[in-house]
Amino acid sequence: QSALTQPRSVSGSPGQSVTISCTGTSTDVGNYVSWYQQHPGKAPKLMIYDVTKRPSGVPDRFSASKSDNTASLTISGLQAEDEADYYCCSYANRSRLFGGGTKVTVL
Amino acid sequence: EVQLVQSGAEVKKPGESLRISCRGSGYSFTTYWIGWVRQMPGKGLEWMGIIYPSDSDTRYSPSFQGQVTVSVDKSISTAYLQWSSLRASDTATYYCARRASDHKGMDIWGQGTTVTVSS
Numbered sequence: 590q591s592a593l594t595q596p597r598s599v600s601g602s603p604g605q606s607v608t609i610s611c612t613g614t615s616t617d618v619g620n621y622v623s624w625y626q627q628h629p630g631k632a633p634k635l636m637i638y639d640v641t642k643r644p645s646g647v648p649d650r651f652s653a654s655k656s657d658n659t660a661s662l663t664i665s666g667l668q669a670e671d672e673a674d675y676y677c678c679s680y681a682n683r684s685r686l687f688g689g690g691t692k693v694t695v696l
Numbered sequence: 697e698v699q700l701v702q703s704g705a706e707v708k709k710p711g712e713s714l715r716i717s718c719r720g721s722g723y724s725f726t727t728y729w730i731g732w733v734r735q736m737p738g739k740g741l742e743w744m745g746i747i748y749p750s751d752s753d754t755r756y757s758p759s760f761q762g763q764v765t766v767s768v769d770k771s772i773s774t775a776y777l778q779w780s781s782l783r784a785s786d787t788a789t790y791y792c793a794r795r796a797s798d799h800k801g802m803d804i805w806g807q808g809t810t811v812t813v814s815s
Contacts, residue, residue, distance in 0.1 A: 623801040638801030690740040
């Protein structure tokens with residue numbers, strides 16, 4: 590299995606929006622895409638599940654969508670604490686597959 | 697408080713065996729799937745496998761099938777990840793995570809266990 594494809598890095602200034610893509614096959618990127626945030630030396634944190642849904646406690650400036658074989662995570666109103674690595678994850682064929690990860694830098 | 701607490705860091709030699717643990721508390725341990733994720737130094741997350749504590753139904757990623765063993769002791773609310781013969785390439789941080797009850801996201805994560813394999 591190949592990892593889902595994410596850009597290695599994206600950056601933006603405080604207050605701007607950034608979008609991270611996550612591309613796979615039609616089998617990989619279905620209705621069960623989740624997104625995780627990981628700060629250095631910390632465990633991952635669930636930010637999005639089932640493609641577009643936010644767990645309680647996750648700010649609404651985090652949003653997500655999917656089109657065909659590509660899922661996307663958008664961070665609006667970028668803040669310094671959003672600087673982290675972000676991973677998409679798909680559920681398919683009774684297993685899971687992570688993307689390679691995207692480093693978000695706040696300039 | 698709902699939490700997963702993992703065992704401490706390990707330093708092992710190639711060829712040695714190892715079992716690391718993940719104890720759940722604050723919720724009904726047997727009714728939530730527990731997954732394992734590898735993160736090699738400076739690298740991304742890799743899905744290893746998942747187990748359902750109630751009946752030990754286990755599913756492995758093809759990449760890890762036969763390389764590790766996932767098990768559980770529900771009497772002490774603990775899941776395990778085990779190697780019979782470690783290799784230097786097993787050096788990584790390993791996370792356990794709970795699958796949410798009503799969706800397929802992993803909503804609670806352990807703090808991670810760092811395993812170093814070196815001669």
